[in-house]
Amino acid sequence: MDKVLTTCVYCGCGCGLFLHVEDGRIVGVSPSPMHPMSKGRLCIKGWLAGDFVSHPDRLKFPMVRREDRFARVSWDEAISIIKRKFREISDKSGPDSLGVLTSAKGTNEENYLLAKLARAGLKTNNVDHVARLCHAPTVVGLGYAFGSGAMTNPISSLAHADVILIVGSNTAEQHPLVASYILEAKANGAKLIVADPRKVQLADLADLHLKPKPGSDVAWINAFLNVIIQDGLINERFIIERTEGFEAVKQSVSVYTPELAESISGVNAQDLRKAAIIFGSAERCAIVYAMGITQHIAGTDNVQALANLSLATGNIGLDGTGLYPLRGHQNVQGSCDMGALPEFYPGYQKVSDAREKFQQAWGTDLPDRPGLTALEMMAAAENGNLKGLLVVGENPVISFPDTYRIKNALNLLDFLMVMDIFPTETTELADVVLPCASFAEKNGTFTSTERRVQRVRSAVAPPGEAKEEWRVINELICQLGIASCYSGPEEIMAEIASVTPIYGGIDYGRLDVNGIHWPCPDRNHDGTPILHNERFPINRARFRPVEYIDPYELINDDYPLILTTGRSLYHFHTGTMTRRTSLLDREVPVPFVEINSDDALAMGIRNGQRIIVETRRGQLFLDARITADISEGTIFVPFHFTEAPANVLTNWALDSQSKISELKVSAARIRRPEDDRFSG
Amino acid sequence: MIVFLAKDKLPALLSELNEMLEVVAPVRIGNDTAFATWVGQPIDFEKNPQISPTEFLLPQREVLFKYIQHSGRYVFEEVEPKSKLILGMRPCDLNAVKVLDKIFGTEPFDKLYFRRRRSAILAVLNCSKPEETCFCSHLGAGPECIDGFDLLFTELDSGYLIESGSSVGMLILKEHSDLFQEVKSVYLAEKNERISKAKETLNSRPNLSKDKIMGALETADWESMGNNCLSCGGCTFVCPICHCFNILDLGVPDGERLRCRDSCILSGFSRMAGGVNPRKSAGERIRNWYFDKFQFIPENTGLLGCVGCGRCISVCLASMDRWSLKVPR
């Protein structure tokens, strides 16, 4: 038995684990005790991360749609069809009628090549990935406030905080390793404040649980800051020396009294005051947040509101302080870093500023027209402006909002090519399906949520004729006439380092087993675990006043409930991997909707009863899970399940700054199937 | 039989053994030490690996049999395990093997387990370097190995004392006698000194005897422990005695029936198809885990279900003090 050290494939924690290999098959997983972050521990998904790799459903051969069925073809044939199709569409409708959705599950090297394929090969900036639906507001919001849209501190820093404010993150289930550091801090005496409409596990262990209505965050966060300012708990020295724009924020939050915040958000004014004083009085405060903050039309403002709070109290740049946006995919940080975003080249170099540099580096003309974001591409497909799409390791049919609309948009495309490891709801719609290597079958790097660039190592061979994506993308780039012949991921990383200042010192030899936190500008630099400790990349951090706006969909008599969506501990994203992991699927085998117990009583709904959940876009049949752990008037549906895809219900409303859609708030109603008989 | 092997001769011995069977040993991978097939890597006896070598007797995932459909009927195929020599298993883990032997040996005898067990030669390492979380001596499971081994290594400054404890072990020592030296009395003295030192270290730690733990079980606040538990299953996956498994099929019409490790910490473990769950809360499941080790396994096998290896302490994701059974509040 061989044991191969690699990085976990699930969430952004980036835990180190061993894949146990015998006779060319994965027979087990164990944690790496010396991993600097995970230290010999894993969550249940990590312990079972090897299970899906050898599942018989794996895609093994390239396939092409012939009428209504797929036919197996050779790689050469598949590649030549793709090349021909791309050419045809580009010639007829222009390069911007093509788009690329890359994968937050792919390596940095693969994302880099995909972004290069889009820009240098297809001549379009239409390249995006699933970060658009998770942390685009962080990239934009923290990019503006601090000059860097990433987590400021390493995860382990949380253990040294005196107060931890957790907002819109079910950390114990979504980032269990982060939760372990939060529990460690708590054991050391730290105070815990959780703001979440659901009584998530950490809320149960917290000193204070604030229960804001989904979509009301700016109101209560502004009030939170207002209390801190009123009570003189701000860090004036920090504000004066390192920031700008505080006065405007002070002015704007002054109207947000806890009482006003209570009337908007439902957060008890007394609790809010208490929480603000705990936070303001402590020396080192950390703020952890996730999708509960970002997936709103006010996502970027929500992020700024939290940044304002950190800056006003001087909680940036030191161990135990900081802002912790928790990334959901193991390499969604890296995918952003690699420029799989329409507006950025690798390392957040703006397309408008760095085009010349990349034209030189890639030896070809690059487009200067602005690219489309993920949902903008879907809209362009709807109105016929986007005709060809390459989707890699992503399942938009299940993961994007408003499933029916997405399906319709994808169906309208002339050409859809999907690369994945399993058949998905999206491969079903494809014209060409290419089989890929899973994380256990390729070399490369992932960048975790704490900006740690770490190695992924191949443990077994891909099944059948499946190939590592970088080989396929490399081949496509060559076919499109761009010189591109890498011997392997290590050489791709060398190129990345040469054009990406924050990755300048990243080199496989240096990554070894601990990885390196970017920014790491050169080979002699040890990396930067804590950002902004002396200065911000923009010199002075920026305050910006933010005002509360209503969520896009408000409840009314027809749709009296707020529907919010999310994940379960035992499943990941669209379930393609976890639902093929026997123990995980056994834990949560069926989709469900959480309903407040008082609401359920009023509606006459029993626990386990099959009910209908409806929004303006669609309806689902779901088993009711009745619980006191969710606020009245709010219901929760996890989105992992193909048999009841939660995104049938969600809407497209976009945050104007980051173009994320408001997945966390939809107006909904519930019916019992038996009620239909009477309603005629 | 007892011999002395100079340190620099260990690779030669392993190479010779490797010609006949697969040698499994604690090797360095990155900064870690883990049991893996030895193919010439440096051996690391410094740390006791987090995953016990019992995984070679009861693998995390193994094929029970392959089913192949053939004109309406099925044909079944089984896989023969390879012969192995497991080097560097510590006394705690050997004691765990004794418990597993009892559990899988009670009627009906588990042939698959014993096929692996019989094809494995156990070369145990007396423990002179207990980990910080170890408490084997309080449960009579270490640091010294008394019986049950084929070979017993004790690391000394200049080499290893190797004792045989079975005819297979003796045969190995005889077959490779050219590599060994005669045992001097100073070596035996050094062995005793090392073991007493390890005992001293372990005994100086807080007492975690069976009675002490049983006492803590009576007063433990299972509900609070359940509320803190992050349901990672780590405690069950690192325990050398935990042997819960799941059986599942992969593949239609032909495929494999697999036996995979399972964890009683998961709620689906005991939940029945209709949804009824005899151990509904995390607290009840943690309680069951402890009582299994300190009451049920002893009732069924006469042996304690815990060997004090301490792995469940270091693997726990929640900041739980697993053995004083207290939760920080």
Place this chain on the structure above:
Amino acid sequence: MSDYIPMQAEIIDIDIESSNTYLISLKILEDIDFCYRPGQFVMVSVFGLGECPISITSSPTRKTLQLCVRRAGRITNGIMDCLVGDIIGIRGPCGNGFPLEIMKKNIIIAGGGSGFATLRSLVNYIVDQRSKFGNVAVAYGARTRRDLYFMQEYKGWQQAGVDVGITVDIGDESWKGDIGLVTSLIDKFKLPQGSAAICGPPIMINAVATKLMDRGFDHSDIFVSLERHMKCGVGKCEHCMIGPYHACKDGPVFSYDKVKKLL
């Protein structure tokens, strides 16, 4: 061969017992004398889906091996999707069965819901060897009339001199019999002290056992068949642990004194 390799059996008949329950008759395709006792179960395989425990519904005194399968999950769905002539796997018999050698001659058999499936084996076993037993009574309750199993057999049991009481939770116009709990049936029987065999949900088991103890039954004479999640069927995998016992090996039948604290 390992104990985990099943025997192959052909489905030779499928009867529909209720909307979600089939009675499946099997012919074992191996040259083996399949001996079992009432109260035992088999591990049934549908290759590709997996294996699950199903109690044996037929009596060993009769020729055909029958299983009563209720739609509850993936594997039971898979079994119920099979057609006559299909091959499934069988491992067993597993578990201990009812300890007829120590049970008294007077027997009350009480079943609730799908738990009655395993008791039918015992009832028919007694009916076929009626002279060996004394006073025998059957008390069986289900949710509605449509959920009752083996309706066509009750008359035969009565003709063999067995007291039969049937009750449903929810009655309707077509139901002329008793409505209420199984415990209420027991009051109707003039049952001399003896042994009891009970299977059903824990709450029903406890209610019936308590009632019988009130009527002078000793708790060690009351035998209950317990349902648990099972995987290996041979006492190793630990899914079916009830305290120190394994339901698949030490059970599924336990004397009530052993398990009443663990239910």
